[in-house]
Amino acid sequence: MSSTVATATKAEVSVSRYRWVILVACWASFTLTSIDRSTWGPASVFVGESLHVTVEALGAFATAYYIGYVVTNFWSGFASDAIGGKVILTVSLLGAGASMLAFGSTTNAAVGIAVQAVVGFFAGADYAAGIRLIVSWFKPQEQGFAMGIFTAATSLGTATANFVVPALITASGWRTSYIMFGAISVVVAVALFFTLKPGPLVTEHKHAPKGRFKRDLAAMFTNPNLLFTCLAGFGAFWGLYGFVTWSNTLMIKGKHISPETAGLVVGIFAVAAVLAKPIIGWICDRFFGGARKVPSIILLALFAAILLVFGRLDGAAAFLWAAPFLGLAAYGWSPLLVSLVPRLVPNGVSGSASGVANGIWQLGSVIVPVVVGAAFGAAKSFDIAFLALAAGPIFGFIAMLFVRDRQRPAVAPAAAEKE
Template sequence: MGLRSVLRKPGIIFGGFLGLATLSIMNTAYTNVLDEIKSELILNYTWSGALMSGYFVGYTVGQIPWGILSDKYGSRKAITLSVLGISLSTLLFGYSGDIVIAVIIRFLSGLLGAGIFVPGVKLVSSWFNSEERGTALGLLNIGGSLGMIAASWAVPLLSASMSWRGSLKVMGLFGAFTALVCLFFLRDREGETSRKMSLRELPVNVPSFWYLSFIQFIRLGAYYTFIAWMPLVLREEYGLSVIATSGTMSLLNLAGTISNPAGGIVADRFGEKRVLMVGFFSLMVFILLFTLGLGNPVLYILVFLLGWFINFTRSPAFSIIPGLFGAETAGSISGINNTFASFGALVLPFLLGYVRDITSSYTIG
């Protein structure tokens, strides 16, 4: 049982891993050249935050349609089409002429990219048992962290020789290729049993449903606030160079590469509830410490710890769902929880940009 048994299904693990890696690359590529985009399109901080929020408006809207497509045609086709869609919209973002067009394309990216994670949870629920799901999701989620590390280095380096527009076009073409690889490796399980829940079946009277929804709102909202704004905070507040900023962002994502599977493995052994309680309390403490403006090397340690604990809770927040609500409805409940997560990722980055504009401070936000 555990890691060894999970690795007996390498195609499912690698295909899901690659899908989440591509999603992360496409979603965060622009944040690594936000300085250049902000200057060329003449953006204030509120509009800069709107680029991330526009994505998550589309991502939230896309949850239900992609869930329907996944139920009807299978997770394999849904994930492949979603990877292709967000990749082509990233390429299109490289042609943005003004902020309105840029936000519309970011909305399109979110809408088209919403069919990767929840169908991935559905695949894991169908292929792995309750003692393996946390570990399996953790391995898939490594892809998300490695994708962000790749974007944090590749995009600035490409931008130096071909501008931010050229770098995003290259990333988009790369993503279109990975869609074909996902199609090759992923498989839907024959005889998989899943069903859509009606509105009357939603467990709205169960406190755990709302606890998990709130946890997801905070988790993903905080995560994408870091992704969208930390590069600018590091450069404007801490005076780091472009290279130092890329290295620091790599620490954030390197931590996630380790803590994503670690959180799943620990949750399989000791229970998801304990991991979630310890993880979110620790995250609160380290966010407060980060706002104190501590210098090096404490800054680097804090960034690593932020990346560790925000990713440590990701797999348990989803692997707990089949045990609470049943494996046959895991896809539906995961989709609903992910909608709350998307709403947090929509609101919090935009809110920080707005607070930065009216207070001239990141710390208050």
């Protein structure tokens, strides 16, 4: 009897330790696809000069990326639930890396826009796959912290791109960044294929009772709390990725800040978020019973307010001082909404719900580059551009007021089989 208990204890310890390997693997993939996305911000002006594209038209590249990203978010969530997160995650990173290599060789603007859409198509798949893997290894009461670490990847990707890419451009041109990060992505994708495996907390689709997956999907699509969370995220992403996409160019062209300083501002902005995400997630898990709604409302309101203030600033020193506060507010809501989505739906469709939610969230990323580009092009006003950015989190704040934050009880796999 004692031998059996000892064996079970060792198995539990093994599972407990391995979940951190899974989290780090998902984080590494998400970090690299975020670098792939964020490389465009500091490189955009130089890509435009190389491919003879006007500043106002540069938004088309970012919009093309996000169109591909949104499309794949919808299907990748269902695919992750149906065949598992491992295959989807590795294919995502491999395809994104190969597409980055292709963009680094682009000499034509139309081809470049098309390749950006392909980069986005592959990069967008790893989000839902990562969520699926994490919720299969981490209990609901631990997911705020886990999602904080996972989503910190987007901030780290932005920071890395803004610290590294300007230096690479100065040394050897914008193409080097795309080729280097593309190659790294391909290598890591191959390594992850031999590392990832599904966890014990979510029943795989192939083992679920007949008809269960369809019933869970029906419940997901009729969930009003999920709908309002999707709308809140749409507004938040509007402000976030509108800033990430346009801030370098707006500071360079609108305030005559040097490219290196603009990159430093956005880098500090992202570093603050790297620290804020896991800390905010842990605090909400540990001290506020896993609350998501009220902290998200506060952070979205703060995000909108700081964007409006940022639009009124002038001079490098002011932007550098404001950057960490904007980073905290701009990204702080992220682990809260990300961890809220899976607990609003049955656990068998956690990947599908996360993919659909992120797809709707990223529609804000699709639309905002063109809107901000048009606003700045028409008014030539830094203030107006940031007013357009702030409209997103204001909308998200309003939508979040209608969400009922109720945690779904954890269901053990064995229990799920009997339902």
